[in-house]
Amino acid sequence: MGLARQVPPDGPAPGRVRERILSLPGRFRARAVNGFAADYGLRIGGSGFRITISAGRCEVEEAYPPIPTARIVTDPETWLALDDGRLSSIEAFLAGRVAVRGHIEQAVRMQSLFRPSGRRRSRRDLEHVTLSAGDSELSAFVLGDGPTVVLLHGLGATKLSWLPLMSPLAERFRVVAPDLPGHGESSKPRGGYTPAFYGGVVRRLLDALGEERAVLVGNS
Numbered sequence: 001m002g003l004a005r006q007v008p009p010d011g012p013a014p015g016r017v018r019e020r021i022l023s024l025p026g027r028f029r030a031r032a033v034n035g036f037a038a039d040y041g042l043r044i045g046g047s048g049f050r051i052t053i054s055a056g057r058c059e060v061e062e063a064y065p066p067i068p069t070a071r072i073v074t075d076p077e078t079w080l081a082l083d084d085g086r087l088s089s090i091e092a093f094l095a096g097r098v099a100v101r102g103h104i105e106q107a108v109r110m111q112s113l114f115r116p117s118g119r120r121r122s123r124r125d126l127e128h129v130t131l132s133a134g135d136s137e138l139s140a141f142v143l144g145d146g147p148t149v150v151l152l153h154g155l156g157a158t159k160l161s162w163l164p165l166m167s168p169l170a171e172r173f174r175v176v177a178p179d180l181p182g183h184g185e186s187s188k189p190r191g192g193y194t195p196a197f198y199g200g201v202v203r204r205l206l207d208a209l210g211e212e213r214a215v216l217v218g219n220s
Helices: 014-022 076-084 089-094 104-113 159-170 195-209
Strands: 038-044 047-054 057-061 070-074 099-102 127-133 136-143 148-152 174-178 215-218
Touching (some): 014 038, 014 047, 038 104, 070 076, 070 104, 099 104, 127 195, 148 159, 174 195
Parallel strands (some): 148 215
Antiparallel strands (some): 047 057, 070 099, 127 136, 136 174
16 A cells, blocks of 8 residues: 555654653553564654564564565654554544555554553454464454444455444444455465355354354455
8 A cells, every 4th residue: 555645754742652652562462462473664753663573572663674564654643643542543544644555454453452552442442363263263353342243355355355344333333354264364274265165164253253143244
């Protein structure tokens, strides 16, 4: 994804931004990692930072990495809103307030790796989970509270295709958006990717969620 807009070279409260970023290791949610690793290049205003997630740990450096897996550019005001928990990573990305190059899913997921500085986490915060569905490990976004809605992407797509709908639906529902086997961050077992295969995966996904029934929404 190209840069969504020009980010001004300077912004309000650079000292507050630096303080918040350096506090990230203390607010790191190690249990949310589950083997995840990333090397973020974060540019806020005129400052660059490196945030490394590896081996269940978080490290921050005041230097922009040479080849990050995800490059994130935003302005100080937007970063503080994200860090406070007043703005979600999905909303910021879709509104063009955050520009991303590289691994978009890593950028969207970054906010879920840390506790907000301004409030407690709730079910209205994006969560990433890995669910076992038979022989497949499914990477999924979970957001919201209420009756469960499962969003199923089409062939060749990923759960990221549902980003525009996740936040609106999460106002009334518990939204689960998985990468189906063979796609995105989910496992890619050998075998036939037939409708019957995917139907079995969805049934086992509901079992993993503890749901007897759910609303299924698909696109293709």
